Structures are given as structure tokens and as C-alpha cells.
Amino acid sequence: MRTKRHYGNIMYDRRVVRGNTYAKHIIPTTAQPDPAEIRRQQANRRRAIARKQAREQFRPNTPEALEGRKHTDVQTELYLEELSNIIATTDIECQTDPFLDRPATPLFIPAKSGKDVETQIEEGELFDFDVEVQPVLEVLVGKTIEQSLLEVMEEEELACLKAQQRAFEELRNNELAEVQRLQEMERRHNEEKERRIAQQREVLRKEKEIAEKIAARAYTQQYLAGLLPAVFTSLRSHGYFYNPVEKDIETNFFPWLMDEVNNRVERRCTAREILDSKRHCYFILFVDDNPFF
Amino acid sequence: MAGALTDPTRAPVAFGRRAVPQLFGELQRAGAAARLRALTSLCDLVHEPERLYQAVTGGFLKQLKVLFRDEDPSVRAKTCELLHLLTSHSIGRQAVLASSLLPPLCQLLDDSSFSCRRNVHRVLNRLALLPAGAEALLSLVPKLMLKLTKEEDEEVQLLLLSTLTHCSRLDALPGLASDGVSLLGRKLSHRSSNIRREAAAAMMALSVPMDGKRQVCEDAEVLPVLIGLLRDKDVEVQANAAGVIMSTVIITTGKQRCLDLDVLPVLLGLLSEKHGDDDKEEMKKRRKALIMYVLRALTSLAEAPNGRRLLLEQLPLVEKKAEAAEEDQDIRRATQTAIQVITWTP
Numbered sequence: 086m087r088t089k090r091h092y093g094n095i096m097y098d099r100r101v102v103r104g105n106t107y108a109k110h111i112i113p114t115t116a117q118p119d120p121a122e123i124r125r126q127q128a129n130r131r132r133a134i135a136r137k138q139a140r141e142q143f144r145p146n147t148p149e150a151l152e153g154r155k156h157t158d159v160q161t162e163l164y165l166e167e168l169s170n171i172i173a174t175t176d177i178e179c180q181t182d183p184f185l186d187r188p189a190t191p192l193f194i195p196a197k198s199g200k201d202v203e204t205q206i207e208e209g210e211l212f213d214f215d216v217e218v219q220p221v222l223e224v225l226v227g228k229t230i231e232q233s234l235l236e237v238m239e240e241e242e243l244a245c246l247k248a249q250q251r252a253f254e255e256l257r258n259n260e261l262a263e264v265q266r267l268q269e270m271e272r273r274h275n276e277e278k279e280r281r282i283a284q285q286r287e288v289l290r291k292e293k294e295i296a297e298k299i300a301a302r303a304y305t306q307q308y309l310a311g312l313l314p315a316v317f318t319s320l321r322s323h324g325y326f327y328n329p330v331e332k333d334i335e336t337n338f339f340p341w342l343m344d345e346v347n348n349r350v351e352r353r354c355t356a357r358e359i360l361d362s363k364r365h366c367y368f369i370l371f372v373d374d375n376p377f378f
Numbered sequence: 379m380a381g382a383l384t385d386p387t388r389a390p391v392a393f394g395r396r397a398v399p400q401l402f403g404e405l406q407r408a409g410a411a412a413r414l415r416a417l418t419s420l421c422d423l424v425h426e427p428e429r430l431y432q433a434v435t436g437g438f439l440k441q442l443k444v445l446f447r448d449e450d451p452s453v454r455a456k457t458c459e460l461l462h463l464l465t466s467h468s469i470g471r472q473a474v475l476a477s478s479l480l481p482p483l484c485q486l487l488d489d490s491s492f493s494c495r496r497n498v499h500r501v502l503n504r505l506a507l508l509p510a511g512a513e514a515l516l517s518l519v520p521k522l523m524l525k526l527t528k529e530e531d532e533e534v535q536l537l538l539l540s541t542l543t544h545c546s547r548l549d550a551l552p553g554l555a556s557d558g559v560s561l562l563g564r565k566l567s568h569r570s571s572n573i574r575r576e577a578a579a580a581m582m583a584l585s586v587p588m589d590g591k592r593q594v595c596e597d598a599e600v601l602p603v604l605i606g607l608l609r610d611k612d613v614e615v616q617a618n619a620a621g622v623i624m625s626t627v628i629i630t631t632g633k634q635r636c637l638d639l640d641v642l643p644v645l646l647g648l649l650s651e652k653h654g655d656d657d658k659e660e661m662k663k664r665r666k667a668l669i670m671y672v673l674r675a676l677t678s679l680a681e682a683p684n685g686r687r688l689l690l691e692q693l694p695l696v697e698k699k700a701e702a703a704e705e706d707q708d709i710r711r712a713t714q715t716a717i718q719v720i721t722w723t724p
Contacts, residue, residue, distance in 0.1 A: 255667040
């Protein structure tokens with residue numbers, strides 16, 4: 086069984102404790118109220134009713150009517166109105182016929198006003214293909230031609246560029262050939278020059294060599310011309326050419342002779358000295374013998 | 379828009395700014411057939427510069443790398459075609475170079491599908507027009523030379539030759555190192571005049587450094603073929619052949635060989651040739667190149683003693699050319715230089 090939830094203002098919920106805590110209102114733990122509690126609540130209720138009745142008694146009412154008069158209610162408005170608690174009502178029912186279709190609304194044909202005019206559309210007046218197609222065609226053809234013109238111009242430009250490139254290439258080749266030819270020419274001329282210079286140098290060198298050779302030859306000849314007598318003279322002066330007899334006499338005879346002479350002279354000297362020392366003049370026999378003195 | 383739905387080979391295109399990102403997103407998500415459709419639509423859109431800019435700056439190029447390895451050859455071919463359209467603009471070219479798409483692209487050179495290879499060659503050709511692109515492609519030159527020997531289709535050969543020409547103009551050494559001279563010499567006698575023209579142009583680019591000139595002289599067949607090409611019907615072929623000869627006769631060996639092969643009468647003949655429709659601007663321009671190259675070749679030949687002797691006899695002809703009032707400033711200058719060299723005495 087579900088308990089009914091009471092949604093109340095939490096500010097006025099009796100379970101929320103408010104106020105001072107030293108005089109708490111303690112809710113009894115048991116849910117059942119005591120019989121004493123019930124009696125007290127009933128008494129309270131009776132007392133509240135009694136009080137309300139008493140209050141009503143003291144409310145002032147209209148005084149009672151006088152004699153011969155009666156109080157009645159009267160309407161004082163302009164238009165009298167029947168007052169009653171029962172409202173006059175009527176019940177009206179309506180029911181459509183179940184099988185009856187709604188009839189068609191009649192055509193509203195307004196009354197004729199104005200003039201009657203006719204017109205007839207001939208063939209080809211609403212839509213003329215040739216006229217209509219013109220703008221479309223123009224666009225189509227125009228775009229196609231524009232595109233093709235662009236392409237043709239591009240091709241022409243490319244062809245021009247190519248032609249220019251080709252002309253440039255040819256010029257370049259030409260100039261390249263010319264440059265190379267001139268280079269070759271330079272090279273050949275240089276080589277030729279080098280060769281000629283080398284040749285000249287060679288010639289000069291040879292000439293110099295020949296001159297030197299000639300000079301050397303002349304000098305040698307001159308030298309050699311005086312060489313032979315000089316050689317002989319020098320040899321002769323060195324004593325390489327000798328008369329053998331003379332040589333023999335010189336080598337053998339003369340030393341002996343000289344020795345002999347020396348001896349003799351020595352002897353003579355000694356003799357002379359002896360003589361001198363003795364102071365005697367003695368004729369030396371040798372002196373007479375010797376043919377030299 | 380309705381056209382996109384009705385055309386079964388193309389994916390529907392979103393409006394305005396969303397078109398390109400949405401298609402790229404679809405590329406990532408979709409299956410093989412849908413990818414092809416999205417690629418076709420993209421190819422159509424990218425013709426317009428705005429869309430191209432959007433495609434390039436939106437960072438979508440990385441997705442293309444994945445598509446290169448797709449199994450379906452038509453998808454690969456379409457991807458290459460898309461790249462080809464992207465490289466028609468300078469920003470596209472720069473973006474392709476910057477985004478390291480080149481190595482996987484080069485792997486596709488050996489692809490089995492012909493249209494894929496052709497589109498790759500188209501892309502490389504466009505890239506080579508830019509100097510930075512030519513630099514990047516220099517490392518590919520040996521491989522391209524190899525391809526030249528193997529491929530038979532004319533268009534692919536043309537593309538290869540023009541790519542090689544542009545790369546060699548920047549730096550001819552890789553081309554020379556991979557034996558370019560003899561390869562191109564063989565191509566010079568091809569039946570198609572386009573191929574002859576391109577081969578001669580490539581040869582001209584290769585003969586700019588000294589090494590190239592020497593190789594052209596050493597190769598016994600090249601010079602006679604070139605002199606034969608001087609009598610070709612197509613003016614451009616003649617012009618390019620004259621250009622090669624012009625570079626070759628700069629070195630002494632070249633002079634000797636050309637004089638031995640009796641090239642002077644041919645050159646002088648070219649100089650005094652008069653076409654019936656000489657008044658047309660275009661013809662004049664083309665002939666101008668030819669005449670200038672011929673004049674330079676004559677100038678170089680005149681430095682050799684026997685060449686000078688022969689040319690002194692022909693001096694009146696050259697002088698007449700100089701006095702012709704209708705000629706260009708450059709031609710007149712070139713003629714005067716030629717006359718100076720011819721009449722120079724040591």
C-alpha cells in the first residue's frame with residue numbers, strides 16, 4: 086500500500102525542529118496517538134465550533150420588519166430580470182442523415198458584366214523555336230569558340246615560343262661553332278708560334294754550339310801548332326833526348342873525372358897545407374907529373 | 379556533369395575545388411576499373427592550368443608512385459599520360475623533379491606494355507626541355523642509348539632521340555661514353571626523315587666537345603653518310619647535317635677528312651641554291667639555319683691550306699652572297715667572316 090505523499094512547505098513542517106532547543110517539542114515515537122490525545126483533540130474541535138457559533142450570534146443582522154410590513158427583495162435595475170435558481174434550458178438535438186451525400190456546391194456564375202472578347206492563338210506564336218533557341222545557341226557556340234580560340238592562341242604561342250627557341254638554338258650553335266673555331270685557330274696559332282719559337286731557339290742554340298766548336302777548334306789548332314816544338318823543347322830541356330855517348334860520358338866519366346880531380350886537388354891542397362905548415366917549399370913530384378898544373 | 383555519368387570510361391567529377399582531391403581520393407580507395415576511370419577524368423581535368431596547379435600542390439604525386447606498380451598495364455599507361463600532361467607546365471615539371479618520381483618512372487622504361495613505354499618516353503622528353511630536368515636525366519643517358527638500339531617504333535625513337543639531344547646539349551660526355559656516335563651514325567640512314575633529322579641533331583649536340591669531334595672523325599662511316607645527308611630533300615635534315623660538319627671541321631683531322639671526302643662543292647652548292655618559294659617566311663627561317671651552318675663550315679675549312687686554295691677560286695660566289703640585300707644580319711656577318719678567313723695570308 087502506497088502512502089500518500091503530502092507535499093507541504095518545509096518551513097511549516099512539524100517534523101522540522103525550529104526554535105530554541107531547551108524547550109523542544111518532542112514528537113512521540115509511536116505513530117498511534119494516545120486515547121487521551123484523541124479526546125483532547127475532539128474537545129478542541131467542539132470548543133472551536135462553539136466559539137464560531139458564538140461569534141455568529143454577535144454578528145449584526147438586519148432588524149426584523151415592522152408590523153404590517155414584510156421584507157422583500159426587489160430589483161432596482163433598469164431592466165427587470167427574472168431571478169430563479171433554475172436556469173431555463175432547452176435541449177436541442179441535431180443529426181445528419183447518414184446516407185445522404187453533401188450535394189455539390191452550385192457553380193457561382195456571377196452576372197455577366199463587360200464586353201465579350203475573343204482571341205485565337207495561332208501555331209508558332211506562343212513558342213518559336215528559332216527565336217528561343219538563339220540565346221542558348223549563342224552561349225553554346227560562343228563558349229565553344231572562345232575555348233577553341235584560347236586553345237588555338239595557346240598553341241600559336243607555344244609554336245612561337247618553339248620557333249624562337251629554335252632560332253636561339255641555331256644562333257647558339259652557330260656562335261658555339263664560331264667560338265670553337267676561333268678557339269681552335271688560337272690554339273693552332275699558339276702552337277705554331279710555340280713551335281716556331283722552339284725552332285728558332287733550337288737554331289740559335291745550334292749556331293752557338295757551332296760557333297763554340299769553331300772557336301774551340303781554332304784555339305786548339307793554335308795551341309797544338311805550338312805544341313809540338315814546345316813539347317820537344319820541354320823534353321829536350323828536361324833532358325829526355327840525350328846523346329847516349331854524351332850521356333854516358335856525363336854519367337860515368339865525368340863523376341869519375343871529377344872525383345879524381347877532387348882527389349887530386351885535395352891531395353894538392355893537403356900537400357899545400359903541409360907545405361905551408363912546414364914552411365918548406367918542396368916541390369911535389371906530383372905537380373910535375375900532373376899535366377893539369 | 380551528366381556527361382560524366384553517361385560516359386562509362388570516366389569517373390564523375392565533383393564541382394569546383396573538390397574535383398581534383400576527390401578524384402585522387404577515389405584513386406586510393408577504388409578497384410582497378412574505377413581507378414582507370416578516375417585517371418581518365420583526371421587526364422581531362424589537368425588540361426586546365428588551375429586544376430593542374432591544384433593537383434601539383436596538393437601533394438598527390440606520391441599516390442602516383444603506388445600506381446606505377448599496378449598490375450593493370452592500362453592503369454600504368456594512363457598514369458604516365460597524366461604525368462605527361464602535368465609536365466606540360468613548368469610547375470608540373472619542377473614538382474615531378476622534386477618529388478623523386480624519376481627512379482620508379484625509369485623502371486617503367488622496361489615495361490611490357492608498349493603504350494606505357496611510349497608515355498614514359500613522352501614524359502622524359504618533356505622533362506628534358508627543362509635544364510634541371512636534363513641534368514637529372516643525364517644519369518639515364520646510357521640506358522636510353524641502349525633503348526635506342528632495341529626499340530623499333532618510330533615515334534618512340536623520335537622521342538628518345540630528342541631527349542638525348544637535349545641531354546647532350548647540356549653535357550655530351552655520358553652520351554659519348556656510351557658509344558653514341560656509332561649508334562647515331564646508324565640511325566642517320568633511316569628511311570624516315572624525322573628520325574634522320576633528330577639523329578643529326580643529336581649528333582650535332584654530341585660533337586660539341588673535343589672528344590665528340592674526334593670520335594666523329596674516327597668513325598669511318600659517319601662522315602660520308604653526313605655528306606650524303608647534305609643532299610637530302612628535307613631542309614632540317616640538311617641543316618642538322620651541316621651543323622655536325624660545322625663542328626667537326628673545327629679540328630684539323632676533321633678538316634683533312636672532309637676535304638678528302640670532297641665536301642666543298644656540296645657546301646657551295648647548298649649556299650647558292652635557290653628555292654622556288656623562297657619568299658615564304660618559314661622556308662626562309664629554316665634555310666637561314668642551313669646557310670649559317672654552311673658558312674661556318676666553309677670558314678673553318680678555309681683555314682686549311684688546300685681548303686683555302688679551293689675557296690679562293692670560289693670567292694666571287696661567296697661575295698655575291700654577302701651583297702645580297704635580302705639576307706639577314708647574321709648571314710651577312712657570317713659571310714664577311716668567311717671572306718676574311720679565306721683571304722687571310724700568314
